[in-house]
Each structure stands twice: as C-alpha cells, then as structure tokens.
Amino acid sequence: MDVLAEAEDHPDAAELHRRAEPRAPGLSLPTVYRTLSALEDQGVIQRHQFEGAPACFQRAETAHHDHMIDIGTGEAVEFRSDRIEEPQARIAAKPGYDIVHHRMELYVRKTRG
Amino acid sequence: MDVLAEAEDHPDAAELHRRAEPRAPGLSLPTVYRTLSALEDQGVIQRHQFEGAPACFQRAETAHHDHMIDIGTGEAVEFRSDRIEEPQARIAAKPGYDIVHHRMELYVRKTRG
DNA sequence: ATCAGTGCAAACAGTTTGCACGTCC
C-alpha cells in the first residue's frame, strides 16, 4: 500500500487504487479504503477533505503545512507560515479549548494579466 | 426559506427542513437543497463543510469570520483574527495566485482540568 | 398556454459494511 510513499501529489482513494492495482493485481477499492483508514488511525497518513473533491491522502511524516488549492486544476500546493500558525492556540485557549487539529486552506486561481 | 435568518447556529439541510416544515407544510428535502443552492449562488448564504458532518449554512451578511468546531458537541463557534487573515494574501500572491476564498477551521475540545 | 416551482422517487458519488472464502500458522 505504500504507493503513497512514492507519490508527490495528493491522490484520492480511486487514484491510489489505479496506481496500486498493477503491482497488486485484483486489488479492490474496499481494501484500499480499509487500508487507508487503518493507516490513518495509526497516524501514518493524513486524510484531506478539500471542497468538492473526494478525500485525498499523503504521508504524515512530512512537516506540518497547510494547503493552497488551485480551483482551476484541483491541484494542491503546500505552504507553511508561522505567522498564521502562531496565533491559533491563543484564540482557542481563551474560551477554554485545546486545539486537536486545524484546517487551513486557501482556494485560489491563477492571477490574470 | 429564511428560517435561516432567525437561526443563531449553523444548521444543516435536514435541520432546516425540520424547522421550516411547520410553516410550510409538505416542504420536501429536495426543495430545501434547491433553495439553499440558489441562495448560495446569489451569495445570500454561505455553505460550510466541516469534517465528518453534513454541510451547514448561514447568512452571508455576517462579517467575515472563521470557525472553531467543538469535536465533542459538533458545535461551531465563530471567531475572527486579523493576525491570521492578514498574511494569507501575501502567501498566495507570491506564486502568482489570487485567493478566491479560504477556509480556516480549528477543531477543538474543552480543556480538561 | 406557459412558465417557474414543487413533491416524489430514483439516481448519484464516495465510502463503508456483511459475508463467504481462501490462506497461513
């Protein structure tokens, strides 16, 4: 199942199935989903649910980052900004919460002109 | 359909159907969905897709804000932080993008102790 | 007569589950 390990992008379950099938002939989609869920529970991979798209996955070992999704292509670009990360905990702490995790996505389109 | 106007929370389509049905007897769920989609297209309402929950809706007229979702209750609390908003445009502009919109959600749980 | 808006039932997409089967220890 670690077709994911060699993926540079953010493939969804069906895409992973497509990529894995050649080297595991007869592999079924339910098995892909089961495996992905298991890996996610173990914290080995992350599931991202972007707007209007099936869930996509990537290894969790990469450093923390957020995503910028190109509305035209659906492509997800990663970025990181401490200036954004840093105030979050403070905001949550005030009303008595701990952040379990967060989601920060910029939906963008190529600048025209 | 502007049961939404008097809603203080973030109801989903089924919940809106439940609330609207008394004053529009026989109202069907497809009609609720159709109306919500139309209102969203006109920019009158916003659709939020939080993790592991059906889409929920609110009037667009409220000032821009982000959401903090209590994992225990599913309740969404609104917040706003200029310190978070401000760096976003800069991040997107660098690789030649315009932000169409963004999503910023903190998934939190009540602090124990 | 036409048109927009509706309910119903069925389609749909993505994901999950039940179950029967095979394999390995």
Next chain:
DNA sequence: GGACGTGCAAACTGTTTGCACTGAT
C-alpha cells in the same frame, strides 16, 4: 482449525436529478 485479510455485492449518507403535476400569469 482459528484468525486474518480479501473480493464482491450491497448498504449507507448526503445530495442531486428526472419527471409529472400544479398553480399562478
């Protein structure tokens, strides 16, 4: 022979669509 992991088909949830009907214009 018992536990496990699989494929298949079917269930499931949230949402959308086809279609026939209505009521206003």
